[in-house]
Amino acid sequence: MNGMAQIAQVLVDVPTMQTNEPYSYAIPEQFQDQVEPGMRVTVPFGHRVVSGFVVGISNQSQYDGQLKPIAAVLDLAPVLNAELWQLADWLATTTYAFRITCIQTMLPNLLKASVERFVQPTDKISAAERAQYFPDSSSRAFDVSKLPDETLAGLLKLRRAGKVTVTYDVQDKATVKTTPAILPALPTVKLQEIQATVAKRAPKQAQLLAYLQTMGTTPVAQAQVGRDAGVSAEVIRTAVAKGWATKQALEVYRDPFQQPVPPTHPLTLNAEQQTAVDAIDAAMVEHRQQTFLVEGVTGSGKTEVYLQSIAKALALGRTALMLVPEIALTPQMTNRVKSRFGHQVAVLHSGLSKGEQYDEWRRIDRGEATVVVGARSAVFAPLHDIGIIIMDEEHETSYKQDENPRYHARDVAIWRGKFHQAPVVLGSATPSLETRARAAKGLYTRLALAHRVNDHPLPTVHIVDMREALKENGDGDFSPELLEAIQTRLDRQEQVVLMLNRRGYSSFMMCRDCGFVLKCPNCDISLTLHMDTHSMKCHYCGHEEPIPRICPNCQSRKIRYYGTGTQKVEKALQAKLPAARILRMDVDSTRRKGAHERLLKQFGQHQADILLGTQMIAKGLDFPNVTLVGVLNADTALGLPDFRASERTFQLLTQVSGRAGRAEKPGEVFIQTFNPEHYAIQLAQSQDYERFFVTEMHMRHQGNYPPYYYAVQVTASHEEEPVAAKAMYQIVDVLRQGLSDQAIILGPTPKAIARVKRKYYYQVVIKYKHEPRLKAVLEQIRQGAQKAQRGLTITIDPEPMNFM
Numbered sequence: 017m018n019g020m021a022q023i024a025q026v027l028v029d030v031p032t033m034q035t036n037e038p039y040s041y042a043i044p045e046q047f048q049d050q051v052e053p054g055m056r057v058t059v060p061f062g063h064r065v066v067s068g069f070v071v072g073i074s075n076q077s078q079y080d081g082q083l084k085p086i087a088a089v090l091d092l093a094p095v096l097n098a099e100l101w102q103l104a105d106w107l108a109t110t111t112y113a114f115r116i117t118c119i120q121t122m123l124p125n126l127l128k129a130s131v132e133r134f135v136q137p138t139d140k141i142s143a144a145e146r147a148q149y150f151p152d153s154s155s156r157a158f159d160v161s162k163l164p165d166e167t168l169a170g171l172l173k174l175r176r177a178g179k180v181t182v183t184y185d186v187q188d189k190a191t192v193k194t195t196p197a198i199l200p201a202l203p204t205v206k207l208q209e210i211q212a213t214v215a216k217r218a219p220k221q222a223q224l225l226a227y228l229q230t231m232g233t234t235p236v237a238q239a240q241v242g243r244d245a246g247v248s249a250e251v252i253r254t255a256v257a258k259g260w261a262t263k264q265a266l267e268v269y270r271d272p273f274q275q276p277v278p279p280t281h282p283l284t285l286n287a288e289q290q291t292a293v294d295a296i297d298a299a300m301v302e303h304r305q306q307t308f309l310v311e312g313v314t315g316s317g318k319t320e321v322y323l324q325s326i327a328k329a330l331a332l333g334r335t336a337l338m339l340v341p342e343i344a345l346t347p348q349m350t351n352r353v354k355s356r357f358g359h360q361v362a363v364l365h366s367g368l369s370k371g372e373q374y375d376e377w378r379r380i381d382r383g384e385a386t387v388v389v390g391a392r393s394a395v396f397a398p399l400h401d402i403g404i405i406i407m408d409e410e411h412e413t414s415y416k417q418d419e420n421p422r423y424h425a426r427d428v429a430i431w432r433g434k435f436h437q438a439p440v441v442l443g444s445a446t447p448s449l450e451t452r453a454r455a456a457k458g459l460y461t462r463l464a465l466a467h468r469v470n471d472h473p474l475p476t477v478h479i480v481d482m483r484e485a486l487k488e489n490g491d492g493d494f495s496p497e498l499l500e501a502i503q504t505r506l507d508r509q510e511q512v513v514l515m516l517n518r519r520g521y522s523s524f525m526m527c528r529d530c531g532f533v534l535k536c537p538n539c540d541i542s543l544t545l546h547m548d549t550h551s552m553k554c555h556y557c558g559h560e561e562p563i564p565r566i567c568p569n570c571q572s573r574k575i576r577y578y579g580t581g582t583q584k585v586e587k588a589l590q591a592k593l594p595a596a597r598i599l600r601m602d603v604d605s606t607r608r609k610g611a612h613e614r615l616l617k618q619f620g621q622h623q624a625d626i627l628l629g630t631q632m633i634a635k636g637l638d639f640p641n642v643t644l645v646g647v648l649n650a651d652t653a654l655g656l657p658d659f660r661a662s663e664r665t666f667q668l669l670t671q672v673s674g675r676a677g678r679a680e681k682p683g684e685v686f687i688q689t690f691n692p693e694h695y696a697i698q699l700a701q702s703q704d705y706e707r708f709f710v711t712e713m714h715m716r717h718q719g720n721y722p723p724y725y726y727a728v729q730v731t732a733s734h735e736e737e738p739v740a741a742k743a744m745y746q747i748v749d750v751l752r753q754g755l756s757d758q759a760i761i762l763g764p765t766p767k768a769i770a771r772v773k774r775k776y777y778y779q780v781v782i783k784y785k786h787e788p789r790l791k792a793v794l795e796q797i798r799q800g801a802q803k804a805q806r807g808l809t810i811t812i813d814p815e816p817m818n819f820m
């Protein structure tokens with residue numbers, strides 16, 4: 017308190033005018049010393065009042081009295097703690113995203129919306145203060161617009177002294193099961209017309225109309241619409257009243273994991289598991305950041321290693337964060353953690369209502385929950401004193417966010433590991449090449465679990481050449497070998513898992529007689545089928561050719577472009593095996609939240625003989641009675657124009673094979689393929705990850721792909737194709753001038769789906785080893801392009817998951 021005026025640096029939240037530069041605002045007298053970085057405020061901006069985050073406070077003697085003052089303080093306490101605050105800055109620089117976007121990503125949804133908040137006294141409050149601030153009740157509504165400034169200033173002071181806390185009204189927790197949602201009520205052209213007529217007089221309505229035009233046919237929650245379109249509920253109400261949009265009830269599901277789970281106890285570890293737990297434990301005890309790769313074959317007991325490591329962290333009085341690829345797809349894993357740690361576990365996932373999410377977030381922040389299980393965004397859970405971070409199935413692509421900020425949860429996990437000086441455990445039977453390569457270099461410590469628990473053997477894998485099967489009986493879906501093996505299981509009352517690989521199904525062509533896939537003559541990567549232009553295109557170099565009618569290799573006419581869906585396969589299978597009880601698991605049958613878990617439960621109770629599904633059945637299932645796994649089409653993903661196609665195929669086949677023979681009864685696997693000689697399939701047969709790693713590293717080396725090279729993808733999009741294309745050519749010029757001639761620049765090319773949401777996309781991929789100027793050049797591109805052309809969006813993706 018030196019009487020010096022304080023100035024707040026505020027990051028404003030204006031979607032159309034994103035910048036990383038904070039603006040300075042004067043802090044009004046009554047809030048001096050009360051405003052802290054991390055609090056939300058509203059400030060005058062142009063002719064409006066907008067919300068923003070305080071990112072810094074300075075005491076400036078040369079305060080010139082010119083600055084506009086903060087309009088209101090929205091929080092009594094910072095919404096992000098100091099660690100997450102630093103993390104947001106790091107995220108912004110490494111992912112080329114705006115700081116405000118990073119901050120929003122890290123906050124639970126509820127804090128982004130406006131909700132009713134209450135202030136409550138704690139037991140530290142004095143009688144006089146209670147009488148002054150809570151004269152007639154035990155809590156009071158905290159509505160900034162209604163509170164007099166002096167009261168707010170007083171409350172801020174009390175909060176800093178720990179005398180009051182803020183609570184949020186999360187009424188939707190138990191009762192509300194629906195949320196209002198919005199759908200456009202008129203065709204796009206119509207909306208466009210109206211937008212033109214209201215543009216001048218009602219810009220907010222025009223904004224909403226523009227947004228409505230980008231919506232598909234699925235209703236979007238009203239709150240979401242408000243956020244995305246940047247308009248108030250009032251504007252949406254008007255739109256509904258005018259008949260531009262309709263309102264419907266969107267179902268909100270409650271936590272499907274609420275049922276109590278029976279407790280479990282630590283198992284006696286085998287030697288390999290013990291070695292792993294000891295190594296991780298040592299890092300924890302020594303308070304040392306160390307990244308471990310737990311490379312364990314399927315069924316080797318990785319989960320038990322995770323659980324016992326978590327227990328060690330808790331015993332040291334620290335907390336644990338466990339990331340899983342997709343929480344809805346891994347109910348078994350979540351239940352295993354809950355069974356071991358009970359009420360200490362908080363589960364963060366998108367199936368929770370905003371209130372429930374926030375409840376969990378708050379339990380974590382307050383230290384009431386010490387173990388967090390969740391998918392990608394749970395990596396931002398506000399845990400204090402983290403003792404261990406685990407990332408299960410670390411190779412999964414869902415850990416990378418494909419919108420801004422384009423972060424990979426693995427990088428964030430390691431950042432937090434460093435912050436807390438805690439070990440990070442990456443687990444997989446089939447690690448990503450990047451991770452395995454880092455372990456080879458000694459950057460990560462590799463812990464191998466080479467054997468299945470109790471020395472159960474890995475399943476025997478058979479490769480079925482579908483070119484033969486097709487020739488002999490014209491069936492490209494089921495080989496006689498597989499059908500016979502299924503029949504045997506039915507006779508023995510054992511269970512079967514069948515996978516239909518949907519990835520890349522319709523985007524390439526393959527000859528069903530010889531397995532030939534059309535490749536680019538320049539890039540040795542498969543061409544993508546474009547139905548709009550009726551051509552095959554290369555997404556790396558832009559090469560284009562007509563769709564072949566006969567196979568260039570064997571002259572056969574049996575060229576397949578589109579695949580069969582799960583429903584069709586289910587029907588065909590039922591016709592062949594009338595007595596079999598089949599459960600189908602795909603996007604359709606699991607649309608409703610909780611359906612996935614219910615189907616798995618039915619299967620676990622042997623209410624069905626066959627579980628037929630898409631990739632979603634490959635992960636984590638542990639059913640002792642499953643003795644047969646069939647992969648109907650192993651190679652669809654091999655045709656994708658993706659340098660990770662082989663890696664993905666190998667990972668998927670190994671994962672799904674691992675579902676067989678996990679207990680006493682031995683397992684068997686049939687992999688049906690049109691490419692039986694492909695190394696990814698051959699090595700999936702021997703389930704030899706290490707050999708796959710060496711082979712694939714060699715391929716990547718030859719093709720100058722990651723992990724030998726780093727990659728950055730820059731995309732330009734605009735509603736007019738020439739604008740996007742021209743911007744991309746200019747960007748390539750800037751890149752060529754700014755980077756060394758060691759950098760490989762691929763493109764510009766149109767993206768695989770060149771037109772999405774009425775915008776055209778062009779891209780360029782930069783492959784490089786060492787480009788110290790790259791960051792500066794990209795920053796220049798991002799800032800320059802946005803100013804140059806209205807409506808032009810430039811996105812920069814560090815380490816894109818594919819180049820499509």
Ligand SMILES: Nc1ncnc2c1ncn2[C@@H]1O[C@H](COP(=O)(O)OP(=O)(O)OP(=O)(O)O)[C@@H](O)[C@H]1O
Nearest residue numbers: 283284285286314315316317318319320469636674
């Ligand atoms: N030390 C142990 N003693 C006895 N059983 C164990 C032990 N460790 C794990 N198991 C059991 O072995 C089975 C397989 O373990 P788990 O599911 O953890 O393997 P995993 O490596 O995570 O498998 P995947 O990668 O295939 O999902 C489970 O049913 C588990 O309960």
Ligand SMILES: [Zn+2]
Nearest residue numbers: 536539554557
């Ligand atoms: Zn090419």
Ligand SMILES: [Zn+2]
Nearest residue numbers: 527530567570
């Ligand atoms: Zn052919």
